[in-house]
Amino acid sequence: MTQPLLPCDGHPYLRAASAGIRHHTRAASASPADRVHLDALHAHLTTLHQFLDRLGEAARPPHPASGRHLATAHTRLWQAAAAVHDAFHLLPVADETSAQTECHPERLPEGPPVLTICQRHLAAGHVIRRKTTPSDLNTPLHGHTTPCSQ
Structure with missing residues (x-):
């Protein structure tokens, strides 16, 4: 017999993902960012x-x-993902295969495993470009327009 979900238990996977992010935020504060x-x-x-x-x-x-x-949040999240992708390629490579880890979209299917970030980024880019104009992608974050009670 299963118990009904309480309203606060409606999205357990989202809460678990958020908890994981909080854990890694605390753990990573002492170490520098790396490609992984x-x-x-x-x-x-x-x-x-x-x-x-x-x-x-x-x-x-x-x-x-x-x-x-x-839709605005969708665009801003894309901007964050694009910045993380750019930062990934600016970090130094741990070994001597730096020539193999540069972003070359034309050879992604055959590329090394580290290029999965580029494959993922290109797939997300196709979605955002179908639904968003280039000017929207380059627009800075605008002010919050809904009333919030604190």
């Missing part, structure tokens, strides 16, 4: 990007204002 951490963070950001895309699509017809805010 940035790759994992990029994977998390692109997964959130897909999730926000689906939420925005579901929210837009019944609640257009909410859908617009989710």
Whole structure:
């Protein structure tokens, strides 16, 4: 017999992912960023990007204002993922294979495993470019427009 989920238990996987991020934030504060951490963070950001895309699509017809805010969050999350991808390629490589780890989209399927961040980034880029204009992608974050109670 299964017990019904409480309202606070409605999204256990999201809470677990958030807890994992908090744990790694505390653990990583003593060590410098490395490519492994940035790759994992990029994977998390692109997964959130897909999730926000689906939420925005579901929210837009019944609640257009909410859908617009989710679309803005979708764009900003893409900007964060793009910055993490760029930072990944600016970090030094641990071994002597630096020539193999540069981003070459034309040879991604045959590339070394480290290029999975580039494959992931290109896949997310196709989604964002279908739904967003280049000027929106380059627009800085605008002010918060909804009333919040504190």
